Amino acid sequence: MTGILAGLRIVEGSAFIAAPLGGMTLAQMGADVIRFDDIKGGLDSDRWPVTKDGKSIYWAGLNKGKRSIAVDLRSPKGRELLTALITAPGEGAGIFTTNMPARGWLSYEALSKKRADLIALNILGDRHGTANVDYTVNAITGFPMVTGAVGHSGPVNAVAPPWDLATAYAGAMALLAAERHRRLTGQGQRIVLPLQDMALAATSALGYLGEAVVNQVDRPRFGNEIFGTFGRDFRTKDGRHVMICIFSDRHVDALAAAGGFKEAFASIEQKTGQDLKTDAGRWNARAELIAVIEPWVAAHTTDEVSAALKTAGALWAPYKTFRELSTDKDAVIDNPMFTFIDQPGIGAYPVAASPLQFGAAPREAPKPAPVLGQHTDEILSGILGLPGHEIARLHDEKVVGGPNK
Known part of the structure; x- marks a missing residue:
């Protein structure tokens, strides 16, 4: 493995x-992220959006660059193998992340008995x-x-899942x-991260709770207008839409130059007594x-409109559909963050690498998501040191699975 996190190994049950998404974020920086699933597939293995054949584009997007091991999670032997994998020795190993119920054999207490310096992240609902x-x-945040x-x-309701993204x-x-x-320090630890607390912390940081308590108000709806400054959507002559914002002195002057609004803006200030x-x-x-x-x-x-706003240096953007975005030259096609990869079972499409650009290490190109159980044998052999005949027996007993078994 290469990348700025090369040498780090995280086992993920998610x-x-x-x-x-949290695991994929680390994988794209070079960490060896090993995802385990039941041999029949995970809870979200067929979650939408899917191809016409039912292959989950969603699952592929969230698991790029990981390795996959498929194990019978109900089998005592399967659980024993995963326990050994999670707690395997190594300086960069012994790191576990999950949003599954971390109890019983997956509890921090049980796992840390096998490796005292274990790091375990448990993402909870609340x-x-x-x-x-x-x-x-999101329903309770306001x-x-x-x-x-x-x-x-x-x-x-929100279309994008902001609290999942923040929690990841x-x-x-x-x-x-x-x-x-x-x-x-040599010390491991359990980390608890409730999804609800992540949302509440962000709501607090943005001032929404403070506004409600200090001003004793429930903020009304303002549609597409940006509260507390200026920004909204506008419809063009050919039926498209652009977003135009003003967040600084410079943006006021740039917008005035783009549309020839200098006198009109001055008139607004004189009429309303407001400083734009x-x-x-x-x-x-x-x-x-x-x-x-x-x-x-x-x-x-x-x-x-686009030419005038761009030339003036105004703060704006055109509205695009997902299909339009996928063929956008600047955002996707010529963006070095993106690579067209051929995802098994799905096809070729643009996939983003990490948005982070480190000066000390080149950005890793994105890699396809694994097929269920694609790396079972190499993980059992390379990390747990099991011989070939033992691995074959585990397949025969259906304790583990792989794409060609």
């Missing part, structure tokens, strides 16, 4: 998003151990009650922090700003 997913966690069109009644990256960071602590160089001023005068910007965008094509 499903859905937070845990596998701090009580109750099952939760991004959508149930965000669904401020998302959606002005005047809409009832919650609007926080979990990866936690494992690296614990590994550093172990190198300095401040967030508050832009927010309070947003209706007047929209009245100036909207007809200009509507009178021009997307290409014309």
Whole structure:
């Protein structure tokens, strides 16, 4: 293995998003991440989106670059093998991450008896151990009650799973922090990361709880307008949409130059008494700003609007569908982060490597996700040291599985 995390080995027992994405994040930086699944497949092995043949593009995306071992998780011998794998010796080994119930044979107490310096990350639904997913966690954060069109009644769920994503990256960071602590002290530890607490911590950090308590308000819906400054979508002459934002003095001047709004903006300031160089001023005068910007965008094509905004250095972006994004020259096709890979059972499509660019190590190209049990034999042999005849017997007894067995 190469990459900035070469020499680190993490064993992962996971499903859905937070845990596998955290492992994939580390794998893309060079860690040897070994995912174990039941020989019949994991809970999310067929989760959508899928191909027309039912192959999970979702699963492939979250497990790029990992190794796969397939084991009968109900078998005592299978559990014994995985225990040995999790607690195998080695300076960079002895690291385990899971969002499965970490009890019984998978508990930190049981595993640390085999390796005292074990690091184990347990991602929970909430701090009580109750099952939760991004959508149930999001429900209590308040965000669904401020998302959606002005005047809409009832919650609007998020399409992207923000708390799973945040938990994945926080979990990866936690494992690296614990590994550093172990190198300095020799001590292992159990790390608990509740998905709900991740969401609540972020909600608090963004000031939403503070606003509710200090100002004694429930924020209303503002549709696609960015609260507290200026930003919203505008429709072009040819029926497309662009997002235009103002976050600084420079953005005010750039937008004014793009659309010839200098006099109009000055008139808004004089009429409203608001300073457009401040967030508050832009927010309070947003209706007047929209009245100036909207007809200009509507009178021009997307290409014309884009050229003017880009030339002026304004803060903007065109809205794209996923299909449009997949063929975007700058974002995907010519972006060195992406590589077209041929994922077994799915086909060729652009896949992102790690977005991190380290000066001391080149970025690792993305690798396909493994086929279930693809690396069973090499893991049993290379890490656990089992001879060929013993591995063959485990296959015959259906304790382990592999793609060609």
